[in-house]
Amino acid sequence: AQSVTQLDSQVPVFEEAPVELRCNYSSSVSVYLFWYVQYPNQGLQLLLKYLSGSTLVKGINGFEAEFNKSQTSFHLRKPSVHISDTAEYFCAVSPMIKAAGNKLTFGGGTRVLVKP
């Protein structure tokens, strides 16, 4: 079984400041890792994913994340946020085994509030 912990439930940040959202996971098998964003009253949209290769992953809207296997972490960063980045961000994992069939396990989410 997998579990995902997002260490911050809310992160207030000023416009143009950097932001980091923390994500740690636990799994008995190797996993794929994802960050999704959910804007108010909308579904989830994929920001980025780590499947293999370089541990630094670049996504849409200027976001990037770094996979650290030894620390079982996948923290999300953006060097300069905009008001439009106000949203809920979810970290998720999927085990690298066929039987799992793409099933995702989500963290509790981090609400980012960008202030002018």
Place this chain on the structure above:
Amino acid sequence: EADIYQTPRYLVIGTGKKITLECSQTMGHDKMYWYQQDPGMELHLIHYSYGVNSTEKGDLSSESTVSRIRTEHFPLTLESARPSHTSQYLCASSERGDYNEQFFGPGTRLTVL
């Protein structure tokens, strides 16, 4: 344009009513999923399907049922709604394969009075 649709977006009903939440995708994806999301909380998988006539229960127990008679359609039904069913329900789909991105619909926010 390929997309995934959910109707209704919002639904307020009384206890005991039978309801069906609709989910359709035009991407030709084999795999489809239903998640339940309480306000400010994580998503929990309640049902999934790997193709026509295939349905499985997810990690979170749910009194709802699903069917998959057509590839593009994956409706969720509650035979007798209760206030404990109040939540947001998100539908998603993905291509066949070891791993492929899940695409999410906009969700249905259900309130049972």
